[in-house]
Amino acid sequence: MPTSAPAAKSTQRRRKTSSARRDDEAPIIPILARKVREVEAKAQRGKLGPTNRVKFQVIAFLVREERARVKAEAEMSDATRAELLKRLDGVATILAKTAARDTSLIQLLEVDQATSPVARRMRRDWLLESGAELAPDELIITDAVTVASPLVPTAASGRQVMPPQVEARQMANPFLAPDLTPHTPGPTPRRRLDGWELMGPLYKAFEIGAGGGAATMELPEVPEFDRLSPKGLAVMPHQSRFLEAVREGHRSFLLADEPGLGKTAESVLAASVAGAYPLLVVVPNVVKMNWAREVERWTPQRRATVIQGDGEDLDAFADVFIVNYEVLDRHLSWLSSIGLAGMVVDEAHFIKNLSSQRSRNVLALASSIRERLRDPLLLALTGTPLINDVEDFDAIWRFLGWTNGEKPGPELMEKLDATGLTPADKAFYPAARSAVISMGIVRRRKTDVAKDLPDKLVADLPVQLDDEFGRSIRQAERELGERLGARYRRIIEARGDRGLLPGEIDEDIVRLVAQHELDESKAAGSGSENVFTMVRRIGQAKALLAADYAVQLQRSVGKVVFFAKHIDVMDAAEAHFAAAGLKTVSLRGDQTATVRQAAVDAFNTDPDVAIAVCSLTAAGVGVNMQAASNVVLAELSWTAAEQTQAIDRVHRIGQDEPVTAWRIIAAHTIDTKIAELIDSKQSLSLRALDGHAIEEGSSDSVQLSALMHLTRTALGG
Template sequence: MPTTAPAAQRRRRTPSARRDDEAPIIPILARKVREVEAKAQRGKLGPTNRVKFQVIAFLVREERARVKADTTLADGARAELLKRLDGVATILAKTAARDTSLIQLLEVDQAASPVARRMRRDWLLESGAELAPDELIITDVAPASTTVVPAALAERQVVPASIESRQLANPFQPPDLSLRAPKPTPRRRLDGWELMGPLYKAFEMGAGGASASMELPQVPEFDRLSPKGLEVMPHQSRFLEAVRDGHRTFLLADEPGLGKTAESVLAASVAGAYPLLAVVPNVVKMNWAREVERWTPQRRATVIHGDGETVDAFADVFIVNYEILDRHLSWLGSLGLKGMVVDEAHFIKNLTSQRSQNVLALATRIREQVRNPLLLALTGTPLINDVEDFDAIWRFLGWTTGEKPGPVLMERLDDTGLTPADKAFYPEAREAVISMGIVRRKKKDVAADLPDKLIADLPVELDDDFGRSIRAAERELGERLAARYRRIIEARGARGSTSGGVDADIVRLVAQNELDESKAAGTGSENVFTMVRKIGQAKALLAADYTVQLQRSVGKVVFFAKHIDVMDAAEAHFAAAGIRTISIRGDQTTPARQIAIDAFNNDPGVGVAVCSLTAAGVGLNMQAASNVVLAELSWTAAEQTQAIDRVHRIGQDEPVTAWRIIAAHTIDTKIAELIDSKQGLAARALDGEAVDPQSSDSVQLSALMHLVRRALGAE
């Protein structure tokens, strides 16, 4: 353990600071562990705070061993220091109990990564410790070669017969002569800093009105790209000019409906990035094939279904959905791909999911095989709950490794001449990341001819027996949570109030426990999820009846619901009213879904599209309607936005109205309010708008906290 501040220095300290003189690292650990605890309570323990957790645990063990071995300490002082270290360890244990994936980070050898060792060094230096030279200079471990197919998926791999034919026709991939041995990276001024946390903070802070979009070239004088009969819009042309200028990695975060698919297809043509792989939600596979044929008719696209029996191995564009990608990793990794598009890229934000790991492994293999490949992450909603939702997307694009910035981004950060200790670093760091290829345009800025969008709330009264039972169940749940709150207060022997109110931390603890239990219990017990589902069932006929009236007055309507039973009830009501419908559900085949969409858009006799929020919320074009009915609310603002933007997109020539059916005097009203508040995260981080920071708690957790406070009389 490094030596701490010398005794002479300790004697000069004031008496109030004397107990910290013996172990100056302890106040730092106490502060850091509270930061991690606060994030864990909100369910937002991202990579940076997980590393903090590791380092805190490591230093607690290290400091405890030093204190026990220090013969200069009096017994009383030693006992006091060990007690304080135990307090930090207790918070670590409680945090690990909340998120059990942290338990493995308590292993003795878990703080050995370069990022963890840098963090440990910085905290020790802050405490006044004297470090040995080998602890001051920390070098990165050489990256291991990428394994595209993990051992657990090896047996699932398939190689379609047509792919074997392609491989036999061309058994050797032509070498990419530009892939010479990389030059040694020079040491940079920021090499010793932990930078991922500051980069996230730079976006969390916003930029005082500056939109998160890189500088793009001007619109070219001539449209050289569009096939006969089509025309790219000016904002699309500017993006494609950036590709023509040599930029190859983009987070294309335009608002939904601005033509990201067409831009991606044309970008591949401009960059010559063939073969190209598009990883997309299942619901839009056929649409992607159509867009390739529409915008680049000279190229061939093939859609991968199941085990790939019908795949065209000699196609230019391979389109696969997330769910079956795992069985095609082997041959895709050896195909010689020169580009990759990840559509609805927020789907990969969970780094622990196999889906995300598959995408990231393939992207890494492409970068190993091709210098400067075309990598596009498409999502109109890159941030769902937290700025660390950027993490997986940045890794896919090669901008960061998860632990630190990549070489190009590190060079741009270094060029600022600033460090995270400088306040001016944060806007400069944000601009450095944006310049890597974030493109964010809003409809109001780039599509002046696109009609306005209005979200109108329609409160409905659930005044039958079913509705009254729902409100009674809601009150009972609130009282049960309030009783749990009071038991905790009594057990702690405290008043449990701050300035006459309730203890917010205990409210959050009670709500989080209930949320965890509800997720584990599923639908077998009365909880917030079953309650919201019952509210949806109670609203089903009311929402369907309003849709019937709306359809008769304005024409085609898109009806969204979250649960199948709500969709079934609505479809039965529409049939009884003599209205023809189509249905978009998760269990449909891709061709069947496309046939339904085409019927809605082209058949005047089809009046309503009954759609699942999860199955039809992304990628579909349904501009034949200009009215949307949301019979049930989603748990995320992004899902609501995506659903509405199936109608509010390029090609729409009428103002769009989304009608949210909300059950009055129930938790439904609070959920709608919380969804609206979540819109501020993207507005602040991506659009630079001066929006007040909102809680990073999930809508589910916030709704339960509302029930607790209301039952306690605080709301």
């Protein structure tokens, strides 16, 4: 007999009352359930950064605390106790599933108390939200005393070098100039937001593009006269505005202009305006020579020296020291002793991995400079600050002194406090994004500041791999998909379909299968057939097709830049160009800076050089090749940033023709999907930095997304 409407309403009311009663018994449980779903959602999108790891940890020990409390509660009925323990088990199950997806979380499940100030604040805030009464010592949480780590790590101490000329410099001037800037720190005032966990909300503010608009601090107007450019050169208006901000006293910047807008020249002139000498410039190896040339070009009164190897030939009395990331660890000791007044980190996204020694070296040097000087010049340069996740900002913000990773620095905290808002207010997020931007983020696009710069077009050219090699690639791709599909089916059979509709695919299992395959592929290297070897074989199969297209293109438009990822593809292309009677230059990773710069100069100035054959990784940054307006991408990168950097070797200030990048895509292979995934990765930067209202996409790596695509295809999805 059907239930009457009044009876149904009565039943619903009883259920609500029962649920409310249970929540009264354990009000923290619905909060934990909500928080664990947030962590689970982040983990599914591959976005489990430091903040969400702390959240995962706090949920785990609060579940244990609450389980112990419920079991010990003498006045609770057995039925209520069983129901509450069941709900806590549900939260624990989600934690376990999330840890299975990211095994680095397993150790966090074992922590039985909130150790860090951030974790203790998070625990306190959730308990207060649940209505719990806390002891005074739980309400007031102080930050742990920071113990300064040594500038030179123990592992690198034995590799420290002392170039002979540096000793001569120190003997000539054994005393560092004192910092006479008035500075009376005094006690740090207690602020309204001191008790809040703020790093997660700051990242979220950029992730959602809160407030819209480009991420550029307010800059002064263009000055009436150009006081900076040497004879024969002129800074552009957007560069002048940046330099005026330096002249007015701003000293820390994330200069995130799109590639090709002259960040190197701006940095060289900024050091001159600020008088920030000696200046240290940390760069990728391929651009050391270019930096030295730019210093000489824009500030001819200053001397630059490039640090090679152990620094036997460096000029220790120079104003600008240029070193690449790979050898920085040998020079930490003496660099920290010469009184650096400024530091520039070029391609700053290179330091995003905080666990790498490269990042630690850069951050340690910057910290030592800030400890000695009140307001040093610190510049982080990158046209692509965000690669996969908005927490890629973390290392850059630490380098600039805006945060320490756990909380904002004093200046940023003051700006956030002045908003009068907290992360519980929706309006906090646009205000917080604006506060961080005002610390010194400068992001200009070519379309905004160089309206006379020609357009940039990426055109895909599908090619058919119809020979025996191409057929073997497609067969290998089918076999890989079948292997992934079989693994998926075995997992489903083992655990049961759990209510899946006919034809429905469990995305969690697809991700699990793809991640397992990716991990195995990375461990196996090139010794077995996997997604990496398959993509390399596709590149080999496209090599002559791409080279032939470049030959035809060169005959119709002139100079062409040809990018490939692997040496054998570059070799095959160069042989094809030679057979066609074309003169080429080559830019590879094993060249010295002098040889590489000579190749760039020959391409830009010698009318007989028709094609530059470039390594996608070695020549993708810091190289100016605007003598061409056409680029051929013979192989695809795994990141959108690498592709953009390559194209922008041509699409730069000084280019007076529209730029076209021709991507050679192997039709009916995984190559097509990789190209689509690379394009989708542009949305994070557009949303976080340029304020575009673009739907959030997956933050999975291209490799993982490609394997998930193969798995779905094999399953008929």
